[in-house]
Amino acid sequence: MTVENAARVRAKKATTVKYSVPAFEHGLDLLELLLASPVSLSQTAIANQTGRPISSVFRLLNCLEQRRYVQRDVDTGNYGPTMRLYQLAQACPAHQRFRDLAMAPMQDLARKVGESCHLSIREGNQLRVVYNQPSPHMHSLNVSENATYSLVRTTAGKLLLAHLPSDRRERLLESLPEFREYSSREQETLRADLEELGLKKITAVPSQVTPGVLDVDLLLENAWLGDHAVLAVPCIQKYSKSEQKTNLLPTIEAAAEHIVAALKEA
Incomplete structure (x- = not known):
C-alpha cells in the first residue's frame, strides 16, 4: 500500500x-x-x-x-x-502464529527428506531466519533462528530480491554495501541473474555460503505480513538430478502448498 x-x-x-x-x-x-x-x-x-x-x-x-x-x-x-x-515483532502473535501454522508441514517435510528446513524473510536490507525445523537425523545442517544473512550472497535472499518490483529492487540493491563493493561487471551479472530468477518460484543450486551443500529454496508468495517468504532446505549433495526432479523437489513443493493453505485458512 x-x-x-x-x-x-x-x-x-x-x-x-x-x-x-x-x-x-x-x-x-x-x-x-x-x-x-x-x-x-x-x-x-x-x-x-x-x-x-x-x-x-x-x-x-x-x-x-x-x-x-x-x-x-x-x-x-x-x-x-x-x-x-x-x-517487538518477534513477540507479537502474528509472528508466533506464522511459526505455529508452518510447524506441522515443516516437521513432516524434515522427516520425509531427512534434512532440516527453515523459513526466511526479507527484513530491511538483510535476510532473517524466522523458523528452523531440525532434521530427525543426527547428521544434518541447521541454521539458527533469528540469524541474518546477506540478500545478495544467499540463494534465498536472491529469490526474494528477484520477486520485488524492479524499481524497488534497484533501490534496495543500490543501498546494500555488499552490492556497492561489486565491480560494474559483477553488478550487471547479478542484475541479469535476478531477472532470470524472477521467472522461477523454486531453485536448487550449490550453496555459495557452505561448500558441498545443495540449496533448495521455494518462494512462498505473500506469506509473511503481505510480503514473500522463502522455504529453504539445505541438503548435503547426495541427490542426483533425477532424484531431485522426481522426489526431493515435489516433496518440498507439497510442503509449501500445505503451509500456504494453512496461512489462507488462518
Missing part, C-alpha cells in the same frame, strides 16, 4: 472514530513509512511523504530515537528502524 493510499484509508476511518490521538497517529505514520522503505530516509523526505511539518517530524524522530525505535546514520543523517522494532 502506498503512503497516499494509506492516508486515504486513515481519513476514511477517521470519519467513524469518535476520539483521535493525532500525535500518536503521526508517530505510527512515521514508523510505518520507515519500515516500508528499503533505504533510510532524511527528515525532509519523511516530511514530504507523510505530509507533516518538518518541525513535527524532528520532534517525533527525536522521541523515537531516544526510545531506540529509530536510529540516525552518522554519515548521511538519514533515519531507519532499529532492531528494537523487530524484537
Whole structure:
C-alpha cells in the first residue's frame, strides 16, 4: 500500500472514530513509512511523504530515537528502524502464529527428506531466519533462528530480491554495501541473474555460503505480513538430478502448498 493510499484509508476511518490521538497517529505514520522503505530516509523526505511539518517530524524522530525505535546514520543523517522494532515483532502473535501454522508441514517435510528446513524473510536490507525445523537425523545442517544473512550472497535472499518490483529492487540493491563493493561487471551479472530468477518460484543450486551443500529454496508468495517468504532446505549433495526432479523437489513443493493453505485458512 502506498503512503497516499494509506492516508486515504486513515481519513476514511477517521470519519467513524469518535476520539483521535493525532500525535500518536503521526508517530505510527512515521514508523510505518520507515519500515516500508528499503533505504533510510532524511527528515525532509519523511516530511514530504507523510505530509507533516518538518518541525513535527524532528520532534517525533527525536522521541523515537531516544526510545531506540529509530536510529540516525552518522554519515548521511538519514533515519531507519532499529532492531528494537523487530524484537517487538518477534513477540507479537502474528509472528508466533506464522511459526505455529508452518510447524506441522515443516516437521513432516524434515522427516520425509531427512534434512532440516527453515523459513526466511526479507527484513530491511538483510535476510532473517524466522523458523528452523531440525532434521530427525543426527547428521544434518541447521541454521539458527533469528540469524541474518546477506540478500545478495544467499540463494534465498536472491529469490526474494528477484520477486520485488524492479524499481524497488534497484533501490534496495543500490543501498546494500555488499552490492556497492561489486565491480560494474559483477553488478550487471547479478542484475541479469535476478531477472532470470524472477521467472522461477523454486531453485536448487550449490550453496555459495557452505561448500558441498545443495540449496533448495521455494518462494512462498505473500506469506509473511503481505510480503514473500522463502522455504529453504539445505541438503548435503547426495541427490542426483533425477532424484531431485522426481522426489526431493515435489516433496518440498507439497510442503509449501500445505503451509500456504494453512496461512489462507488462518
